[in-house]
Amino acid sequence: MHALIGLSRVLADTEPQRAHEAARRASHIDTGVMAIECRLAEAWVDLASGDAEAAGQRCRQAWDEARQRDNRAALAEAAMLQALLESDPVPGLREAAPLWREVGAELHATRVELGIARREAPGSVETMALEHRLTQAGCSPLGGTFVDRLVTGTRDLPPLVIRTLGAFSVERDGKPLPHTAWRSGKARELLKILIVLHDRQPTREEVAHLLWPDEPYPDVSNRLSVALSLLRSALGKDLDALIVAEGPRLGLNYDVVDLDVMRFRQAADRGLDAVSSGNVALAVEPLTLAERSYAGDLLEEDRYTPWIDEARDDMRNLYLSVTRTLARLLEPQEPDRVLMLWLRVLDRDPYDEPAHHEICRVLVRSGRHGEAARRHGVYAARMAELDLPAVPLLDIIGSRQQ
Incomplete structure (x- = not known):
């Protein structure tokens, strides 16, 4: 049952039909012991599917049942869900954080606090400290399930996150871009070139020379076009605006990326x-x-x-x-x-x-x-x-x- 509830959260925003099926199966299997948790799982899937009304109804039912049974963890989750149904989730999230801490769920409390910080003071020292705390605990402050990303405010961040300080990584919609997505080492290297040389927007010929230093530009100009196409494909077709091509110069549009x-x-x-x-x-x-x-x-x-x-x-x-x-x-x-x-x-x-x-x-x-x-x-x-x-x-x- 725990596995089905977890599966519903993982699939909530990518495969809503399967998520609904997993949540319903958990409810059918349940003998009453985890009825509240199953109801909350269905509410999260409702929210991910855009049915806020159904999510709110299930959330209120879960809240009432949790109070009757004195289920503090379920109360914390219901309070968190109810907060995210509001136009301004911060007041409700402030109530949810101490409830999580009461039951020793420090990781959940930290995610809620990060969600508050990102909504109130994005990029602040407090936000950075909370992101660091999650990282130290082995959790991505940008990834996780639909619920994690919604709570922490990750869904409101730019769709593309690139890390170049230390290990190089790219995350798309809160999920790491797999190595296989690149299809070519040259496309990956091209992105690094555009980041490193962003101050002066290099020409196509300069970029080609860095990618193929021993070959003249006319011989590799087509290869550069292929590398650009593969880079766009790896990052997502809807992010075409990321790569700026102005005449002979290439650059990146930092409005659509968190670098x-x-x-x-x-x-x-x-x-x-x-x-x-x-x-x-x-x-x-x-x-x-x-x-x-x-x-x-x-x-x-x-x-x-x-x-x-x-x-x-x-x-x-x-x-x-x-x-x-x-x-x-x-x-x-x-x-x-x-x-x-x-x-x-x-x-x-x-x-x-x-x-x-x-x-x-x-x-x-x-x-x-x-x-x-x-x-x-x-x-x-x-x-x-x-x-x-x-x-x-x-x-x-x-x-x-x-």
Whole structure:
């Protein structure tokens, strides 16, 4: 029965007929023990099929039965469903989150809170933190069943989500694009080229040279047209507007895509600009958002692809600037967070001497003298690898106090 209820949710928006059949079979098999859960499953399928009236009726019945039986989990789900039937779901979602938490369903509570954050403050630090929490729990903040995507507000996001920081991935309508969808490695590489070179919209000839560096353009122009067609096919015919072809130049339309590197750059620039203009109070949130959104270096799987090197270095340097600036803004109010930020700087550049110094200072100020001594040893070893002397620990501490 659990399997049939789960199947109905998975198929709700893609195969509604089969979803209805699965929900009905669960109801027929049920002996009364899971009547409320079966009713809610049918309500979700009704909602996915566009029958809000039927969904609302089943939801109210489930709510009443759940109250009579004191079924707190069913109450939480009914409250969540009822919220999503309203023109403004946020107030109802606020009631559902603590109900989920009451029954220990932390994952459901987090999804509901993410749905609230996305509807009230899309792209905020809070939204990013909740997305990160779901990711850490092994759940995609963009995918899942119809119910998951509806609750979290994923259905309101752009249909195409591209991740280039760290591992490269593409999600279409909340679902990962399978590797087989590409049909050609050149189509996949073409998308990466358009992302990396988006600032200057490369010409067709420039793109062709990167795809086939040893062949003249006239010999490969038709192959480029095929690669463009395969790329459009992989991403979906209804996303033809994604690829912009203006005369000889190619580019991407970022109005129909959620691209992580763009979000990172926008947040980083906003935060650093605020610091430069003296609006420090306005800098912490965008800098935090930028730091958390940097999941890794640009297109890490293509580490030995020369045309990516410059853009990768630019993004890494921007990340380091963001992280250093944020660490200094948060000092000394949040020593643990500041320490974590400086350690992340060293993850990207193990030889960053000022970062080593700051780590030692933070640890000493926190009374963690043994850790400070050990970290100074790590710093000295890194400097020795470069045949450079290490500044003594007492001098590091004293240099900031003077």
